[in-house]
Amino acid sequence: MDEKLSRKLRILADAAKYDASCSSSGAPKRKADIDGLGSTTGAGICHAYTPDGRCVSLLKILLTNYCLFDCAYCVNRRSSNVKRARFSVDEVVTLTIEFYKRNYIEGLFLSSGIVRSPDYTMEQMLLVAKKLRREHGFRGYIHLKTIPEASPWLIEEAGLWADRLSINLELPTEQSLERLAPEKDGASIEGAMAQMFERIEEAREERRHFSPAGQTTQMIVGVDDTTDVDVLRSSAKLYGHYDMKRVYYSAFSPIPDSSAILPLKPPPLMRESRLYQADWLLRYYGFNVEEIAASSEKGMLDLDVDPKLAWALKNRHVFPVDVNRAEREMLLRVPGLGARAVDKIVVARKHTTLRLDDVARLTSGLKRAKPFLIAADYHPHGKLDRQELRQRLIEKPQQLSLFA
Amino acid sequence: MSLHCITLKDGADLDGFRRAVRWLMAEELAPQHIVWSLDGTPGLFGDDGMSSAPPISLPRSVARLIELGVCHRDPERYALLYQLVWRVLNGERDLLEIASDPLVHRIDTMARAVRRDLHKMYAFVRFRRMRGEDLERFAAWYEPEHFILETSAPFFIDRFRSLDWTILTPIGSMRWDRHELTFGPPTRREDAPSEDSFEEGWRGYYESVFNPARVNPTAMRAEMPKKYWRNLPETASIPGLIQTASQRVDAMIEQEATMPAKRMPERAIEAMWDQEPKTLEELNAIIAKAGPLVPGATQAVFGEGPKRADIVFVGEQPGDQEDIQGRPFVGPAGKLLDRAMKEVGIDRSKAYLTNAVKHFKFEQRGHRRIHSKPTAGEVKHYRPWLMKELELVRPRLVVALGGTALLALTGKSTPISRSRGRAQFGPYLGYITVHPSYLLRLPDEATKREAYEAFVDDLRHIHDLAQADPETGELPLAAE
Structure with missing residues (x-):
């Protein structure tokens, strides 16, 4: 590989890494044509993991990190003194194809700094996607970052070539946007999200291709004083209004040549982890934001215990729950029981009566679950009312795997 | 009642197992009377009679579990799978729905391991371009944990249909020449190319996407255990990345915010918003x-x-x-x-x-x-x-x-x-x-x-x- 290209790749990969989204899932199953390259399996594949525990699935790069915007939290803002580089359309195409042939990646995740104008930048990104699909018969995954300030017809076109589109909200409140991202405007971001949502729905009904893996977004956490509950309220709205496939949370982390208006200390990474857990509760466990808010302290999630356990500890009166009788909705509220374990319990108990040993085979979280459930041969009795229950269930300090 | 010995081929002998199960079910031989031998020389014990046994019908989920289960390395796999078949066909048709049953749990765990092994193979095979070939040809050395070579083939064909590729493993090899798939004998690491011109660029990419402020090797190893590292070129960078991480973060935090070196590009910013078509x-x-x-x-x-x-x-x-x-x-x-x-x-x-x-x-x-x-x-x-x-x-x-x-x-x-x-x-x-x-x-x-x-x-x-x-x-x- 050409040395100059290698150098650019380092700069433009480094510049793209603060986008937490990495997933290559959700695309319809596709196979390569006889002359083409690439497939999608539906689930997505992580081809490597870096020592921060994050997965490498797509070639995640910027077309350029030159940028006319000046968002304070961003390493690529125009006032930053980082090294700059710019790929040509063909360079990105070559890298994608050659990396793909060697099975390093699932596809491309292309974003860009804003150069010349939002429209011009978006057009260049579209050229890459079109070239891959048309000239190389590329059927792997393409995720395009949408620039909300670009003309609406470019967003219309982006969905034709991409498997997934995303716009990062980055800051959950209009005030934060105004202060930290002067060129961005909440209304145009939501307008573009709404346009994509509409088009994705219509295309699904009409069985046409328009961003079949939906849209996602990202919020930065810890860059201002927004609380966890405010972040989650924002997420609930994004899931509800625009059918987001994922909201990613990215704990603000120190960047080279940081802006003076940012906090000096990054938030604990555990905060990000707890937000993901709470997000899961909203989407798969039937919780609503206000329930999570009620078990938080001043709008912040408990860092010592996961949000489901935090809720259970504050609502001990609804437990213990009988695994052989309780409704699925109640089983989902038991700490330590995941949605999959609950589904297995519900199916299995049609044929048999579950004892504690049986439950142990269905979940790895039995220790946390025990005080909250009843099985054929087991009752927690007084355990639930003990004062030190919370203390006993606190996870030992360790590095948790991150969801992103 | 005496014991019956069934001998199957080495590796994932799905056909042999199917034949045996048909015969055993026809003879109504219960699992406790069967000894499964994997010495790789089938046909010693009256294999001929087996092929004439009538087919049996199993729920699709059971059939799928068998396909995965036979790929597992566990020498007990056939015995366990036969126990499953026996129970399913003797009054426990919905057995798989009882995920808490010890046998079902054990076979599920095996199937999960095989699925994970397949998934890791799809993820961690690294093709290298073969030298001295006019047309592009790729080859990779890979060490799967279970007998999954054949099962993995459709994935690689669907994805790399237009490429000529070979995957070499200690349990066999396979080549796709853009038209046909052929299987070959076990191979050695030395049979695969030892380098590729894009590997350095790939390593550079891998190093650049790592965020030193979030070091978490435990999470990395959970998904990419060390046993895979020797066949992944990028992992050579891991020790260096971890060692220098805290130093890099300290430097970022200590560095005072700098003044932008460039003037405010006011005219460019103004021009940026003037993008709409005018006519x-x-x-x-x-x-x-x-x-x-x-x-x-x-x-x-x-x-x-x-x-x-x-x-x-x-x-x-x-x-x-x-x-x-x-x-x-x-x-x-x-x-x-x-x-x-x-x-x-x-x-x-x-x-x-x-x-x-x-x-x-x-x-x-x-x-x-x-x-x-x-x-x-x-x-x-x-x-x-x-x-x-x-x-x-x-x-x-x-x-x-x-x-x-x-x-x-x-x-x-x-x-x-x-x-x-x-x-x-x-x-x-x-x-x-x-x-x-x-x-x-x-x-x-x-x-x-x-x-x-x-x-x-x-x-x-x-x-x-x-x-x-x-x-x-x-x-x-x-x-x-």
Whole structure:
């Protein structure tokens, strides 16, 4: 590989890494044509993991990190003194194809700094996607970052070539946007999200291709004083209004040549982890934001215990729950029981009566679950009312795997 | 009762196991009377009788579990799977639904391990280009944990169909030559290429995406255990990345915010917001470049008329004639519109005529291209352009000809019969009527004449409205 290209790749990969989204899932199953390259399996594949525990699935790069915007939290803002580089359309195409042939990646995740104008930048990104699909018969995954300030017809076109589109909200409140991202405007971001949502729905009904893996977004956490509950309220709205496939949370982390208006200390990474857990509760466990808010302290999630356990500890009166009788909705509220374990319990108990040993085979979280459930041969009795229950269930300090 | 010994081939002998199960079930031999031997020399114990046993029918989920289970390295796999089959066929048909059953749990765990092994193989095979080959050929050395080589093949074929590739493993090899898949004997690491010209670039990429402020090797190892590292070129960077991480973070935090080295690019920032097309020509160039949404059209058919027309007529989409000539409303429906306009005194050359959708969509039937109606999603795809078009023409009145135009102008689909007449399309005074092609499709002459008269009536209103005072909206005396 050409040395100059290698150098650019380092700069433009480094510049793209603060986008937490990495997933290559959700695309319809596709196979390569006889002359083409690439497939999608539906689930997505992580081809490597870096020592921060994050997965490498797509070639995640910027077309350029030159940028006319000046968002304070961003390493690529125009006032930053980082090294700059710019790929040509063909360079990105070559890298994608050659990396793909060697099975390093699932596809491309292309974003860009804003150069010349939002429209011009978006057009260049579209050229890459079109070239891959048309000239190389590329059927792997393409995720395009949408620039909300670009003309609406470019967003219309982006969905034709991409498997997934995303716009990062980055800051959950209009005030934060105004202060930290002067060129961005909440209304145009939501307008573009709404346009994509509409088009994705219509295309699904009409069985046409328009961003079949939906849209996602990202919020930065810890860059201002927004609380966890405010972040989650924002997420609930994004899931509800625009059918987001994922909201990613990215704990603000120190960047080279940081802006003076940012906090000096990054938030604990555990905060990000707890937000993901709470997000899961909203989407798969039937919780609503206000329930999570009620078990938080001043709008912040408990860092010592996961949000489901935090809720259970504050609502001990609804437990213990009988695994052989309780409704699925109640089983989902038991700490330590995941949605999959609950589904297995519900199916299995049609044929048999579950004892504690049986439950142990269905979940790895039995220790946390025990005080909250009843099985054929087991009752927690007084355990639930003990004062030190919370203390006993606190996870030992360790590095948790991150969801992103 | 004496013990029966069944001998199967080394590796994942799915066919052998299936044959054995059929025979054992036919003979009604319970699992506790079977010894499974894996010494790799089948046929020693009367294999001949086995092939004649009748097939058995298993639930699909059980069959799938067997396919995965036989790939596992556990020497007990066949015994366990046969126990499963025996119980399923002896009164426990729904056994798999009891995930808490010890046997089901154990086999599930095995299947999960095989699935994970497959998934890791899809992820961690690293192809290297073979040297000295004229045509591109790729090869990879990989060490799977279980007997999954054959099961993995469809994934690699689907993905790399147009490439010539070989995967070499200690349990066998396979080559896809772009047409056919062939399996070969076990191989050694030395049989695979030892380098590739893109590997350094890949390592550079891997190093760059690592965020030193979030070191978490435990999470990394959970998903990418060390046993895989020796076949992953990028993992050579791991120790260095971890060692220097805290130092890099300290440096970032200690560094004071710097002054931007460049001046504020004020003019560029100002110019950035000036991206919108300023003329119809610029807009049309953008539409032309984007190409048709549904393939087939000869060209984009743009709006036509004076830049500052009083009335804009919006139709559905170009038809066969329009597509060939590249002009709107020149086919049979256009002729009819001309006639009606002339009757009420609208000068076509002073009006602006355009379509909601700019490309012809059709079904080919023999030599004829039959118009097919654009879907709602297609109409909306073109909508932003139409809105821009109106913004550039700035007419006094916008006329929706038919349902598609109405959908394009309002974003909602409403029946014409219910909304015919005056309307408001955003900032524009509007009027809703039928599309002239609707008149052409009516079956008998009487209805046709009647509908035509109604259409002409609408045009008369339109003509008057366009001359109304733009401030007060008052019509000239003669109207209404």
